[in-house]
Amino acid sequence: xxxxxxxxxxxxxxxxxxxxxxxxxxxxLVLPLAGLLAxxxxxxxxxxxxxxxxxxxxxxxxxxxxxxxxxxxxxxxxLAWLLARTxxxxxxxxxxxxxxxxxxxxxxxxxxxxLVLGRRGLAGQWLYDAFGVSLPFTTTGVVVAEAFVAMxxxxxxxxxxxxxxxxxxxxxxxxxxxxxxxxFRRVTLPMxxxxxxxxxxxxxxxxxxxxxxxxxxxxxxxxxTQTMPLAVYxxxxxxxxxxxxxxxxxxxxxxxxxxxxxxxxxxxx
Amino acid sequence: xxxxxxxxxxxxxxxxLAACGSSSSDTAASASGSGAAKSxxxxxxxSLTETFTELGRxxxxxxxxxxxxxxxxxxxxxxxxxxxxxxxGxxxxxSPATMKxxxxxxxxxxxTVFVKNTLQIAVPQDNPAKVESLKDLxxxxxxxxxxxxxxxxxxxxxxxxxxxxLKVTPVTLEQDVKATLTKVRLGEVDAALVYRTDVxxxxxxxxxIDFPEAEQAVNDYPIAVLTKAPAPDLxxxxxxxxxxxxxxxxxxxxxxxxx
Numbered sequence: 001x002x003x004x005x006x007x008x009x010x011x012x013x014x015x016x017x018x019x020x021x022x023x024x025x026x027x028x029l030v031l032p033l034a035g036l037l038a039x040x041x042x043x044x045x046x047x048x049x050x051x052x053x054x055x056x057x058x059x060x061x062x063x064x065x066x067x068x069x070x071x072x073x074x075x076x077x078x079l080a081w082l083l084a085r086t087x088x089x090x091x092x093x094x095x096x097x098x099x100x101x102x103x104x105x106x107x108x109x110x111x112x113x114x115l116v117l118g119r120r121g122l123a124g125q126w127l128y129d130a131f132g133v134s135l136p137f138t139t140t141g142v143v144v145a146e147a148f149v150a151m152x153x154x155x156x157x158x159x160x161x162x163x164x165x166x167x168x169x170x171x172x173x174x175x176x177x178x179x180x181x182x183x184f185r186r187v188t189l190p191m192x193x194x195x196x197x198x199x200x201x202x203x204x205x206x207x208x209x210x211x212x213x214x215x216x217x218x219x220x221x222x223x224x225t226q227t228m229p230l231a232v233y234x235x236x237x238x239x240x241x242x243x244x245x246x247x248x249x250x251x252x253x254x255x256x257x258x259x260x261x262x263x264x265x266x267x268x269x
Numbered sequence: 270x271x272x273x274x275x276x277x278x279x280x281x282x283x284x285x286l287a288a289c290g291s292s293s294s295d296t297a298a299s300a301s302g303s304g305a306a307k308s309x310x311x312x313x314x315x316s317l318t319e320t321f322t323e324l325g326r327x328x329x330x331x332x333x334x335x336x337x338x339x340x341x342x343x344x345x346x347x348x349x350x351x352x353x354x355x356x357x358g359x360x361x362x363x364s365p366a367t368m369k370x371x372x373x374x375x376x377x378x379x380x381t382v383f384v385k386n387t388l389q390i391a392v393p394q395d396n397p398a399k400v401e402s403l404k405d406l407x408x409x410x411x412x413x414x415x416x417x418x419x420x421x422x423x424x425x426x427x428x429x430x431x432x433x434x435l436k437v438t439p440v441t442l443e444q445d446v447k448a449t450l451t452k453v454r455l456g457e458v459d460a461a462l463v464y465r466t467d468v469x470x471x472x473x474x475x476x477x478i479d480f481p482e483a484e485q486a487v488n489d490y491p492i493a494v495l496t497k498a499p500a501p502d503l504x505x506x507x508x509x510x511x512x513x514x515x516x517x518x519x520x521x522x523x524x525x526x527x528x
Contacts, residue, residue, distance in 0.1 A: 111451075120456040136457050137412070137440040216448070219441025220417060226442075233444060237345040237419035 033251065040248055041241040048245045056223050057231040058249060064139065064227060065207035068146035072154045072203045077196060080158035081184065095159075102152045109148060110216025117144065117217075141218035142225050146207035153206050154199035161195020162188070201261060208254055308336045309503040310356060312347045314363035314421075314490065315445055316386065319470050320523045321361070321511075327519075328510055335503060343420055343445050344368075351376055351495065358504035361492040361511070364421040368491040380491035383511050384525035387487055388425055389465045389477040391453045396476060398459035403430070403480045406437045406460055414452045414461040417442040422449070425486040426462040432485035450475065464488070466524035489528065 041048070048054070082088065083095055101109055117124040119134045127133045135141040169191065173183045189196070211229040218225040220234070228250045235243040309328075313321045318341045325337040340347065340357070344367035351357055352374045360377060362368040363386070371377045392400050398411045406413050415437070416423030423442065430437055440458060443449040450467050452458045453475045468477035492511055498504040510516050517527060 114455050114457060118455055118457050215444055216451075219414070219452070220443060221439070221441050230444075234417050234419045234442075236349070237343060237417070240349065 036244055036247055036251070040244050044241070045245060048242060049249065053222055053231070054246060054249065057226050057228045057246070058253065060139070060142070060223070060225075061208055061227040061229075061250070062253070064142045064146055065204050065210075068143045068150060068207040069154075069200055069204040071143065071147045072151045072207075073196070073200055076151050076154040076199070076203075077158055077189075080155045080162060081188070083155070084159045084162035085188075098155050099152050101149050106149055106210065106212025106214075107216050110145060110213040113145060113148060113213065113217040136217055137219045137221065137225060139218075139224055142214055142227060145213040145217040146210045149210050149213050150203040150206040153202040154196075157199030157202060158192060158196050161192040161199075164195075165191045197261075201258060205254060205258065208250070307332075307334060307500060307503060308338060309358045309500055309507060310338045310340065311359040311361065311507065312340045312342075312351060312355070312357040313359075313361040314344045314347070315341050315447060316363055316422075316464055316466055317341065317361055317490075320466075320520050320525070323519050324507075324510060324516055327515070328507055332503070332506070337507070345370075345420065356497075356499055357495055358498035358500060359492065359507055360495055361490065363488060363490055364424070365489055365491055366424075367421070368493065371495070372493070376497060377493040377495050380493035381508075381512065382489045382528045383492050383516075384490045384520050385487050385528050386464045386466055386490065386525055387483045388422070388429055388462050389468050389479055389483065391450060391461045391463045391468050391471075391475045391477055392459065393453055393456045394474065394476055396459075397456070400460045401478065403433050403435060403482055406462075407435050409438070411460060412458040413437055413439045414441050414443055414449050414458040415439040416446055416449050416462070417444060420445055421488055422446040422462070422464060425488050428486035429462070429480075429482045433482040464524075469524040487526075490525075 232246045344362040348367045348370045494504040
């Protein structure tokens, strides 16, 4: 992607109909962050950060978002392949259904999850009676809620990459006798790897910031289900300064992780 | 040619956006003025949703041409919106502490306590854990939901449990009383501490159990006209309605108690 642009040289002037809205867009996205930085209680920052509850919530957020991303990769990549490479009947409807969690207000998503996976839910009732397993109010429940909300980001990104990839390589491999599974593993997956990575990054970021479905489905208990966004929301009720500190921690960690990833993998691709 | 066209389209959309902006501020200005159509904005605690909606309807029927708009939510969030300059006329809070943040900011004076609310134990209709008293909630096999301590219902729950000398380990600390009640309604928890009014508002979907320690954690609800109210007369009249016998009837029917 970057090859042809670089070949033109840095001297090529950016056309102003692109530059002006681009800068306005950037300001629109970055200014709220500046607002947080301006209002942050810098003097009491170190002692606030040292509170065990902050670290506990941060650790829980990072762990659950990462596991949720792994779950999404495991289920979402095959789903994207199904949507892009097969001729299932009603594929358009399926694709629309995949985006449902994007459209659904997350709180509604959380209620829907309770109705299906809760102790008295359609499937959850059976889980509870047969195995004594109840997902709500557990860390596993947090992962379920995050994966539910974040998976569409991965599926859409990977499906787009699959559609853009040149299918002739897959066809060539198939004519040389490779099975469909081998073609997927040895040809398709390496070809769309940047798309998968981009999708995983989006998915992780969305999972990290997830609030509504998590608090509705998994509840809020420090150390078990209280992730950073939940801690931020509750801190906002009584102590806006603490909420700003928590938000900054979450932002700083996610920016560091995402920027690090970009340099290591996305940039190299 | 195509470039010109797209540029024109962008400009047109920007212009129309600007036009939208100015026209909406025009209407806002006329609404806050003393025109024929008058409007009043009331910020009220989430637990007042049903009763204040009813009182708003009564107010509109006696003040023809007046529109009452409500913003229901967590008292703390509302207080914050008001201190950040939200154009509200009346603030009714679920706790004196949240009202205090508004009066401390000089945005309201002399709040009046208009009702009080007490806690009840809410259990699912079939009461699967056979909960009968506050002490039953300490059983580790009983799944309990409480409000987070940062919100009024959570503070009240802590006060009641402390008064009883009991220690309850909940499975969740919910962000507001309605969310806590939802967990009971769906049968995901065996019991929760919520306001008596919320149990009544659930329309028989959950069962409420009184407990004596609730007397130690009564929640006062203060109401005040805001100093920057766009229509101070209307705001005052609405507060008068809430404090009148007519207002009290609506509120006590919903389970609130007179102060």
